[in-house]
Amino acid sequence: xxxxxxxxxxxxxxxxxxxxxxxxxxxxxxxxxxxxxxxxxxxxxxxxxxxxxxxxxxxxxxxxxxxxxxxxxxxxxxxxxxxxxxxxxxxxxxxxxxxxxxxxxxxxxxxxxxxxxxxxxxxxxxxxxxxxxxxxxxxxxxxxxxxxxxxxxxxxxxxxxxxxxxxxxxxxxxxxxxxxxxxxxxxxxxxxxxxxxxxxxxxxxxxxxxxxxxxxxxxxxxxxxxxxxxxxxxxxxxxxxxxxxxxxxxxxxxxxxxxxxxxxxxxxxxxxxxxxx
Numbered sequence: 109x110x111x112x113x114x115x116x117x118x119x120x121x122x123x124x125x126x127x128x129x130x131x132x133x134x135x136x137x138x139x140x141x142x143x144x145x146x147x148x149x150x151x152x153x154x155x156x157x158x159x160x161x162x163x164x165x166x167x168x169x170x171x172x173x174x175x176x177x178x179x180x181x182x183x184x185x186x187x188x189x190x191x192x193x194x195x196x197x198x199x200x201x202x203x204x205x206x207x208x209x210x211x212x213x214x215x216x217x218x219x220x221x222x223x224x225x226x227x228x229x230x231x232x233x234x235x236x237x238x239x240x241x242x243x244x245x246x247x248x249x250x251x252x253x254x255x256x257x258x259x260x261x262x263x264x265x266x267x268x269x270x271x272x273x274x275x276x277x278x279x280x281x282x283x284x285x286x287x288x289x290x291x292x293x294x295x296x297x298x299x300x301x302x303x304x305x306x307x308x309x310x311x312x313x314x315x316x317x318x319x320x321x322x323x324x325x326x327x328x329x330x331x332x333x334x335x336x337x338x339x340x341x342x343x344x345x346x347x348x349x350x351x352x353x354x355x356x357x358x359x360x361x362x363x364x365x366x367x368x369x370x371x372x373x374x375x376x377x378x379x380x381x382x383x384x385x
Contacts, residue, residue, distance in 0.1 A: 144234075146242075150174075153244040156203065161296045165202050167326070170351040173244045176209040178350040180324045184290045185213065187322050187362055193222045196290045197281070197316070199304065201229035201272050204238060204257065206292045208247045211268065215249070224269040226284065228277035235261060235272060278303060278312075287318045293325035298332060298383060306383040307335040314339040314359070323357040330373060333357075335382035343368035 144156040147164060151171025157164050166172035170179070188194055198206050207225050214223065229235060239258035247254070253270070256263040261272040273280045277295070291313055295304035303309065305327070313323065323341065325332065333343050333355060341357040345366045356365065374380065 153205075154242050158296070161300045163296050163300055166205065167352070172203070172205055173209065173246065174350050175326070176205040177213065178348045179326055179346075179354045180206050180292045180294065181209050181213045182348070183346050183354075183356055184292070184322050184324050185219075187320075187358070188289050189219075191221065191289060194224075194290060195286060195288045196223060196225045196292065197284075197288045197313075198225055198227035198292045198294070199277055199281075200295055201227035201235065202231075202294075203234075203241065204254070206294055207257075207270060208243070208250055208254070211250055211253070212246050214267075222267055222269075226271055226273060226288075228273045228275065228280045230274070230276060232274050235274070278309065281312050281316065284316050287316050287321070289318055289321050291317060291321065291323040293323050293327075298327060298329060302383050303385070305332055305335060306385050307338050308385040310335045310339045310341070314341065317359065319359050321358060322362070324354065325357070326352075326354050328353055328355050330377060330380050331383050333368060333370065333373070334380060337370045338382055343370055 143159050145159075147155050147157050147168060149155055149164075149166060149168045149171040151174045153166075153171055153173035155164050155166040155168065155172040167175050184196075196207075196210065198210075201207065204227075207227060210223065210225065213219075214221065236258055239255045241254075243254070253263045253268070257270060257272060261274060263270045293304075293313070295301050298305040317323065323336070324346075327333075328345070336355075336357045337343060340359060342359070342361055344356040344358070344362055345368055346354045346356045347366075355368075356362070361367070
């Protein structure tokens with residue numbers, strides 16, 4: 109699930125809402141059925157507006173497809189391009205743009221790699237509906253993958269292995285054993301979904317990312333950067349002409365990208381704090 113624009117961010121929201129919350133005790137989480145509205149973004153790709161989180165799943169200004177490709181996939185693969193096998197944690201699946209844009213990027217650039225993608229997502233109803241979603245033409249060749257993920261939450265062939273973990277990401281992520289090369293941190297915003305942006309949450313991410321791994325996120329807020337920094341991540345400002353500025357984090361120092369001077373930011377913002385559980 110990606111985030112982002114609230115009301116007034118570039119697309120008007122419908123005039124009414126409806127939501128139903130149903131507790132599913134056997135699965136130990138609450139599944140939320142929410143009214144969602146289809147919204148066309150600036151690059152003509154479509155996203156949804158969630159009334160439950162009062163946000164669009166993607167930036168309507170950057171565009172759903174463009175945001176995934178230029179804010180997550182391209183910068184992440186820049187620092188992992190020499191690997192033959194890449195493990196990706198996509199937080200959260202939502203409409204699947206990050207996962208599908210990853211496949212698009214690999215196929216377009218004829219990359220000889222094998223990719224495993226794990227993606228937590230709480231909204232099974234949404235996942236089941238995605239086989240009928242109006243994706244951009246760039247995803248046409250992945251229709252069989254989209255259907256398999258929608259119906260079974262799994263897909264595997266000789267090159268790709270993808271699994272959607274239905275449930276709360278705070279429960280599923282600590283249970284993951286193998287470490288990841290890339291983390292797409294693309295949950296709904298810290299304002300509306302704070303539990304996926306806390307210092308404790310990023311501690312779980314630090315535990316499962318490789319020493320040379322990268323985290324990509326749209327958030328440039330000091331609270332988010334502090335939560336990452338306090339867990340030993342280096343922070344970098346990522347800029348691309350196609351999208352607004354974003355953040356890359358890594359346990360290692362990266363080349364050819366601006367390092368965020370966190371000691372200075374802390375000094376001039378002495379009252380700033382990371383989000384906490």
